Amino acid sequence: xxxxxxxxxxxxxxxxxxxxxxxxxxxxxxxxxxxxxxxxxxxxxxxxxxxxxxxxxxxxxxxxxxxxxxxxxxxxxxxxxxxxxxxxxxxxxxxxxxxxxxxxxxxxxxxxxxxxxxxxxxxxxxxxxxxxxxxxxxxxxxxxxxxxxxxxxxxxxxxxxxxxxxxxxxxxxxxxxxxxxxxxxxxxxxxxxxxxxxxxxxxxxxxxxxxxxxxxxxxxxxxxxxxxxxxxxxxxxxxxxxxxxxxxxxxxxxxxxxxxxxxxxxxxxxxxxxxxxxxxxxxxxxxxxxxxxxxxxxxxxxxxxxxxxxxxxxxxxxxxxxxxxxxxxxxxxxxxxxxxxxxxxxxxxxxxxxxxxxxxxxxxxxxx
Amino acid sequence: xxxxxxxxxxxxxxxxxxxxxxxxxxxxxxxxxxxxxxxxxxxxxxxxxxxxxxxxxxxxxxxxxxxxxxxxxxxxxxxxxxxxxxxxxxxxxxxxxxxxxxxxxxxxxxxxxxxxxxxxxxxxxxxxxxxxxxxxxxxxxxxxxxxxxxxxxxxxxxxxxxxxxxxxxxxxxxxxxxxxxxxxxxxxxxxxxxxxxxxxxxxxxxxxxxxxxxxxxxxxxxxxxxxxxxxxxxxxxxxxxxxxxxxxxxxxxxxxxxxxxxxxxxxxxxxxxxxxxxxxxxxxxxxxxxxxxxxxxxxxxxxxxxxxxxxxxxxxxxxxxxxxxxxxxxxxxxxxxxxxxxxxxxxxxxxxxxxxxxxxxxxxxxxx
Numbered sequence: 001x002x003x004x005x006x007x008x009x010x011x012x013x014x015x016x017x018x019x020x021x022x023x024x025x026x027x028x029x030x031x032x033x034x035x036x037x038x039x040x041x042x043x044x045x046x047x048x049x050x051x052x053x054x055x056x057x058x059x060x061x062x063x064x065x066x067x068x069x070x071x072x073x074x075x076x077x078x079x080x081x082x083x084x085x086x087x088x089x090x091x092x093x094x095x096x097x098x099x100x101x102x103x104x105x106x107x108x109x110x111x112x113x114x115x116x117x118x119x120x121x122x123x124x125x126x127x128x129x130x131x132x133x134x135x136x137x138x139x140x141x142x143x144x145x146x147x148x149x150x151x152x153x154x155x156x157x158x159x160x161x162x163x164x165x166x167x168x169x170x171x172x173x174x175x176x177x178x179x180x181x182x183x184x185x186x187x188x189x190x191x192x193x194x195x196x197x198x199x200x201x202x203x204x205x206x207x208x209x210x211x212x213x214x215x216x217x218x219x220x221x222x223x224x225x226x227x228x229x230x231x232x233x234x235x236x237x238x239x240x241x242x243x244x245x246x247x248x249x250x251x252x253x254x255x256x257x258x259x260x261x262x263x264x265x266x267x268x269x270x271x272x273x274x275x276x277x278x279x280x281x282x283x284x285x286x287x288x289x290x291x292x293x294x295x296x297x298x299x300x301x302x303x304x305x306x307x308x309x310x311x312x313x314x315x316x317x318x319x320x321x322x323x324x325x326x327x328x329x330x331x332x333x334x335x336x337x338x339x340x341x342x343x344x345x346x347x348x349x350x351x352x353x354x355x356x357x358x359x360x361x362x363x364x365x366x367x368x
Numbered sequence: 369x370x371x372x373x374x375x376x377x378x379x380x381x382x383x384x385x386x387x388x389x390x391x392x393x394x395x396x397x398x399x400x401x402x403x404x405x406x407x408x409x410x411x412x413x414x415x416x417x418x419x420x421x422x423x424x425x426x427x428x429x430x431x432x433x434x435x436x437x438x439x440x441x442x443x444x445x446x447x448x449x450x451x452x453x454x455x456x457x458x459x460x461x462x463x464x465x466x467x468x469x470x471x472x473x474x475x476x477x478x479x480x481x482x483x484x485x486x487x488x489x490x491x492x493x494x495x496x497x498x499x500x501x502x503x504x505x506x507x508x509x510x511x512x513x514x515x516x517x518x519x520x521x522x523x524x525x526x527x528x529x530x531x532x533x534x535x536x537x538x539x540x541x542x543x544x545x546x547x548x549x550x551x552x553x554x555x556x557x558x559x560x561x562x563x564x565x566x567x568x569x570x571x572x573x574x575x576x577x578x579x580x581x582x583x584x585x586x587x588x589x590x591x592x593x594x595x596x597x598x599x600x601x602x603x604x605x606x607x608x609x610x611x612x613x614x615x616x617x618x619x620x621x622x623x624x625x626x627x628x629x630x631x632x633x634x635x636x637x638x639x640x641x642x643x644x645x646x647x648x649x650x651x652x653x654x655x656x657x658x659x660x661x662x663x664x665x666x667x668x669x670x671x672x673x674x675x676x677x678x679x680x681x682x683x684x685x686x687x688x689x690x691x692x693x694x695x696x697x698x699x700x701x702x703x704x705x706x707x708x709x710x711x712x713x714x715x716x717x718x719x720x721x722x723x724x725x726x727x728x729x730x731x732x733x734x735x736x
Contacts, residue, residue: 008401008410014604015410017403017614029397032579032618033376035385037440041686042376042383071439071581072405074613082479104613107598111450111611113481151602205614211400213439213581213616230475233691234519236382236681243479245442245472246385246573248581248616250400313604318409323601 009334013343014320016150016178018332020254021209027250027257028211034249036069040236045249048256052204055259056216059184060176060200061193066225067218068242069204069252073177074104075243076201076217077144079228080173081108082243083199083219084142086227088170096135097144098127098156102175105144114141124294125149127156129164136168143172147190148179151322153299155179155188159195171198171224177215178330181207182297184264185271192220199224204255207270209262209333214251274298274331281329281340288347298331311350317343377702381711382688384518384546386700388622389577395618395625396579402617404437408604413617416624420572423627424584427552428544428568429561434593435586436610437572437620441545442472443611444569444585445512447596448541449476450611451567451587452510454595456538464503464533465512466495466524470543473512482509492662493517495524497532504536511540515558516547519690521667523547523556527563539566539592545583546698549575550665552632553639560588567592572623575638577630577701582619642666642699649697649708656715666699679718685711 009019020028031045039046049069057065070076085093094115097105101118109116117140119131127145136143143165145156158174165172176183176190180202183190191197200218204210219225228241262270278298285292285302293301304327312319322328329340377387388396399413407414417437425433438444453461462483465473469486477484485508487499495513504511511533513524526542533540544551544558548570551558559565568586572578587593596609630638646666653660653670661669672695680687690696697708 012409015403015406017401017406019401025400028400028618032393032396033385033387035383035580038383038385041380041688071612071616072614074611078479078611086478102613103598103600103602103608107608107611107613110454110598111446111479203614212403212614212618213612215614230471230478232471234471234688234696236688240471240475243442243446243475243611244439244581245470245475246440246571246580246583248439248619250396250580250618251616320409320602320604328602 010339011316012318013329013335014318015332016206016330017212018206018209019334020211021258021261023261024210024254024258027253031249031253035246036249036252037240037242037245037247038235038237042249045252049252052252052256052259053218055263056202056218059180059263060202060218061191062218062220065218066222067216069255070215070217070242071213071244071247072205072215073102073175073201073203074107076177076203076215077102077104077175078108078111079217079243080199080201081105081114081142082112083224083227084171084173085112085114087223088141090139090141092139093141094139095142095144096132096140098132098146100125100127100146100149100151100154101144102150102177125152125154127161129157129160132161133164136164136170138169140168140170143170145172145174147174147176147183147188148297150178151328152293152301153297155183155190155296158190158197162195162197166196172196173198174200177201177203178206179297181267182271185268204258205251207332208255208258210258211250211254213248214255270333274333274335277335277337277340278331280337281331284344288344300329300331301326308347308350312346315346317346378707379684380686381697381703382686383700384574384698385580386574386577387702388579389626389629391629392578392622392626395621399617399621403614404617404620405608405610405613405615406603406605410617413620417620420620420624420627421586423631424570424586427548427631428570428586429559430586430588433586434590435584437623438583438585438610439581439612439615440573440583441470441543441569441571442475444545444571444583445470445472445543446476446479447585447611448567448569449473449482449510450480451592451595452539452541453480453482455591456509458507458509460507461509462507463510463512464500464508466500466514468493468495468514468517468519468522469512470518470545493520493522495529497525497528500529501532504532504538506537508536508538511538513540513542515542515544515551515556516665518546519696520661520669521665523551523558523664526558526565530563530565534564540564541566542568545569545571546574547665549635550639553636572626573619575700576623576626578626579618579622581616582623638701642701642703645703645705645708646699648705649699652712656712661694668697668699669694676715676718680714683714685714
């Protein structure tokens with residue numbers, strides 16, 4: 001069960017979700033009928049949530065973390081923006097994000113009524129610090145850096161972005177929703193220890209192998225979480241900082257169980273496996289004439305033509321593209337060399353089927 | 369398994385969540401690792417979500433429903449407010465809710481930057497229509513009526529509130545998060561057929577016996593849902609109307625399975641059982657000297673003194689109080705006559721233990 005991908009995932013290459021770890025699945029099933037949104041009624045799952053937040057803090061180098069297990073990265077990002085907006089209370093708040101930021105920030109901007117200022121990335125798809133610096137002003141409440149971008153797996157210059165944010169009197173948020181369980185085993189500077197990061201998104205249900213829904217949001221200061229609280233008249237607990245009300249005990253228990261089982265050694269082994277897998281897969285694609293972006297975190301972006309992409313989808317592959325059209329393959333825990341070998345065989349079959357299918361397209365930036 | 373409450377729920381009287389139906393639990397376990405937020409990758413659960421929304425429409429008398437399975441009632445209420453705000457685009461939007469409205473509207477107001485106007489309820493804890501009429505103005509985007517209130521189980525005069533809303537150029541939202549699976553078997557006017565309701569919250573994971581997280585939001589018009597959509601660059605689906613991104617396939621599959629198993633006859637039988645149970649329990653409390661509010665939907669509110677309440681919590685009962693201090697017992701599917709008999713025995717034992725524990729307090733309004 002550990003390695004053999006079950007049916008549902010055998011052709012999924014596009015998702016940042018994955019097959020839960022067996023311990024996470026077991027915990028999810030046991031806590032399916034609990035509600036961490038009502039901690040006085042469901043006390044055991046509330047205890048597990050505190051444990052999950054402690055471990056997320058360890059992973060992100062934050063010794064006294066304030067946060068909770070969200071429904072996912074979108075809720076975590078929305079809440080980080082909301083907290084900054086509520087703490088700074090400027091007239092026309094704006095948030096500065098790199099172009100590579102997840103679309104949840106677009107959603108956050110609409111929901112929360114803040115202006116979103118998207119600034120360019122460099123040739124390697126990382127946030128341009130000068131552009132961020134030019135975009136901030138007195139109404140900026142938050143600057144966002146991505147640590148493991150959705151489309152290219154890139155890590156923004158977090159210490160430099162933190163300096164930009166704090167010079168402008170704003171907070172600095174790191175979106176490590178997907179990257180957070182890989183980054184501790186890399187040389188990247190991304191954590192609360194590497195820079196004066198104020199808040200972070202880090203999702204157990206992505207590379208952490210919890211069951212959906214289990215995202216995570218962390219704040220360095222208690223005030224970050226407190227800025228989200230509303231009163232809860234009929235619950236015996238007195239306030240609630242979450243975006244949702246009733247929440248999934250399954251996700252919370254699965255997050256705690258997965259991190260208990262895997263942090264740190266299991267996650268390190270998994271990172272080493274997928275890092276090697278991604279490097280191998282990119283090389284195999286290049287041998288077949290594709291251009292690929294440099295591989296950093298275990299995500300491969302490669303030029304692909306529309307007809308080839310569509311034919312591969314017809315073959316049942318669950319694949320997706322970046323905004324600029326590259327195929328993106330996310331090397332999640334359920335993705336194996338066997339799966340990717342089968343995928344490459346289908347790529348060759350599609351190419352063999354007709355010349356028009358062979359044309360490659362798309363700009364992958366710093367390609368090699 | 370059907371009736372015997374498992375350990376986790378054997379003393380839970382405060383929650384509006386419950387033990388999932390066996391078919392719902394089974395479906396949740398099968399779809400634990402899917403993400404309806406990515407419908408092109410996880411197609412089977414996307415199909416189940418369309419079926420769940422169709423059935424919610426049947427229950428709420430809406431033949432062509434537009435909506436989705438939310439994380440719960442809070443997300444559904446936030447989205448209804450957001451949709452109204454986005455559709456009407458006034459300068460300083462406000463939302464008119466009765467005092468009895470769930471605290472998720474307070475959260476929605478903070479998140480969305482709208483003014484919340486709470487208007488009084490009448491002696492029976494139902495929204496006062498004249499007060500709502502006095503509160504609306506040109507900047508009102510939404511009026512809310514509650515169909516099954518959290519604290520007293522009351523149903524507001526929905527047709528009258530709809531008239532107030534529409535006369536003011538606003539939308540009318542019904543919060544039937546808990547009541548929606550009971551109301552079809554009552555004489556109340558609450559549904560899309562009874563009044564020109566624009567949107568509704570109706571949660572399968574409450575009385576519908578789905579697994580958490582499975583709330584529901586419905587819009588009469590396509591434009592209601594469309595007002596929530598943001599673009600999703602890297603997903604093969606092109607936009608997303610949900611508040612969260614990754615979502616629980618377990619909740620969606622459980623909602624579809626529970627409604628398949630129980631609508632309409634199973635829900636009718638369950639309603640008849642809990643309605644009788646609540647009436648019986650309220651009478652038993654009155655025999656023991658408690659004042660109780662009239663029972664409408666299956667929720668019993670009774671005066672209780674602080675010491676008695678605290679002693680019962682020490683005995684392990686998961687109970688909670690209204691904002692004004694009444695004990696509230698929610699007769700959910702896991703609540704049985706045996707549980708309530710054991711609770712009444714503990715009430716008597718607490719009273720016998722000391723005279724100070726016998727003092728009753730709290731105003732239950734239209735008590736009998």
